[in-house]
Amino acid sequence: xxxxxxxxxxxxxxxxxxxxxxxxxxxxxxxxxxxxxxxxxxxxxxxxxxxxxxxxxxxxxxxxxxxxxxxxxxxxxxxxxxxxxxxxxxxxxxxxxxxxxxxxxxxxxxxxxxxxxxxxxxxxxxxxxxxxxxxxxxxxxxxxxxxxxxxxxxxxxxxxxxxxxxxxxxxxxxxxxxxxxxxxxxxxxxxxxxxxxxxxxxxxxxxxxxxxxxxxxxxxxxxxxxxxxxxxxxxxxx
Amino acid sequence: xxxxxxxxxxxxxxxxxxxxxxxxxxxxxxxxxxxxxxxxxxxxxxxxxxxxxxxxxxxxxxxxxxxxxxxxxxxxxxxxxxxxxxxxxxxxxxxxxxxxxxxxxxxxxxxxxxxxxxxxxxxxxxxxxxxxxxxxxxxxxxxxxxxxxxxxxxxxxxxxxxxxxxxxxxxxxxx
Numbered sequence: 001x002x003x004x005x006x007x008x009x010x011x012x013x014x015x016x017x018x019x020x021x022x023x024x025x026x027x028x029x030x031x032x033x034x035x036x037x038x039x040x041x042x043x044x045x046x047x048x049x050x051x052x053x054x055x056x057x058x059x060x061x062x063x064x065x066x067x068x069x070x071x072x073x074x075x076x077x078x079x080x081x082x083x084x085x086x087x088x089x090x091x092x093x094x095x096x097x098x099x100x101x102x103x104x105x106x107x108x109x110x111x112x113x114x115x116x117x118x119x120x121x122x123x124x125x126x127x128x129x130x131x132x133x134x135x136x137x138x139x140x141x142x143x144x145x146x147x148x149x150x151x152x153x154x155x156x157x158x159x160x161x162x163x164x165x166x167x168x169x170x171x172x173x174x175x176x177x178x179x180x181x182x183x184x185x186x187x188x189x190x191x192x193x194x195x196x197x198x199x200x201x202x203x204x205x206x207x208x209x210x211x212x213x214x215x216x217x218x219x220x221x222x223x224x225x226x227x228x229x230x231x232x233x234x235x236x237x238x
Numbered sequence: 239x240x241x242x243x244x245x246x247x248x249x250x251x252x253x254x255x256x257x258x259x260x261x262x263x264x265x266x267x268x269x270x271x272x273x274x275x276x277x278x279x280x281x282x283x284x285x286x287x288x289x290x291x292x293x294x295x296x297x298x299x300x301x302x303x304x305x306x307x308x309x310x311x312x313x314x315x316x317x318x319x320x321x322x323x324x325x326x327x328x329x330x331x332x333x334x335x336x337x338x339x340x341x342x343x344x345x346x347x348x349x350x351x352x353x354x355x356x357x358x359x360x361x362x363x364x365x366x367x368x369x370x371x372x373x374x375x376x377x378x379x380x381x382x383x384x385x386x387x388x389x390x391x392x393x394x395x396x397x398x399x400x401x402x403x404x405x406x407x408x409x410x411x412x413x
Contacts, residue, residue: 023396029370029377058403058413064349067372073357076263080277084254087284091246190293191286191311229336230318
């Protein structure tokens with residue numbers, strides 16, 4: 001008899017004669033007698049109860065699929081023949097740019113970040129000590145055309161990960177007086193998103209918000225400030 | 239071509255040959271058949287893997303799961319930015335429409351993940367799910383249709399569901 005839930009079973013063992021009934025039970029395919037017997041067995045067999053619990057969500061996911069979907073599974077469209085050549089070409093040109101040291105100014109935002117960093121004479125993302133978190137702070141760039149918020153971000157490598165400090169300024173003169181909730185989000189190198197908390201900015205006065213993540217500094221690809229509904233406001237791409 | 243450039247091409251070629259078909263079908267499904275957008279998303283996904291190939295080693299042998307997860311995030315980001323309203327800079331409480339959109343997005347993603355997972359199932363497992371789930375057949379009826387003993391239908395139904403569950407998880411979903 002299987003000793004762990006959902007594990008292998010021995011069909012010759014009478015106690016395991018129910019072991020593969022969970023699937024048919026959840027599919028509603030057992031006869032009335034079998035279903036009654038299995039339901040009674042479930043009450044006293046942890047292994048079978050675990051198998052049923054394990055497979056129940058999978059049945060739930062099938063609810064979005066139709067018989068026609070199943071019949072059409074293998075009619076899925078093939079890739080475009082241009083895919084691989086396009087990939088190789090993009091990779092080659094990226095590699096060339098990196099080799100020759102020409103910065104890839106993919107977007108206006110990236111260009112602006114670099115320009116600002118030069119103007120401010122900062123060493124982008126240098127690891128400063130905890131006492132001077134703003135020494136290497138860099139401005140975040142507005143995503144929307146206009147934003148009442150401006151912010152500088154300082155990222156500091158810590159033994160536990162990365163500390164992120166934001167100095168936020170709300171331009172009250174240009175915008176109606178509102179109290180706004182912002183949230184800090186980072187995107188790692190593989191595109192994973194992490195919410196690092198939210199804070200409120202009031203028109204009067206500047207705000208400092210400090211948060212942290214266990215991600216190492218070199219894994220952070222982007223720092224973003226979003227509205228509470230996820231609309232991006234400011235971002236910093238590394 | 240330098241050795242580095244050749245190794246680059248080799249990695250992309252391997253990723254493409256092994257995963258492009260499955261990833262393409264998934265992304266085209268997410269984008270409701272828009273092949274142009276799918277081309278952008280699939281290219282970007284492969285390039286992210288190429289830029290940072292360590293992630294493929296770290297993802298527990300499931301490069302495909304990593305690729306599916308990244309592609310899904312790119313598509314969801316595009317959905318979000320399509321609904322951005324830059325003219326409304328002041329914060330609002332997320333409204334009902336946002337919640338609806340999130341629920342819709344989840345449904346679309348789940349559906350395409352399940353379809354991709356079903357594609358990895360054997361014809362035997364698909365056949366038993368077709369009979370017992372989609373056509374509502376009993377074990378006895380399915381045994382008749384498929385020409386199998388009832389015990390085999392039961393165990394196949396069981397293992398088909400388990401295979402589906404594992405396949406969904408391998409693609410980065412939860413089942």
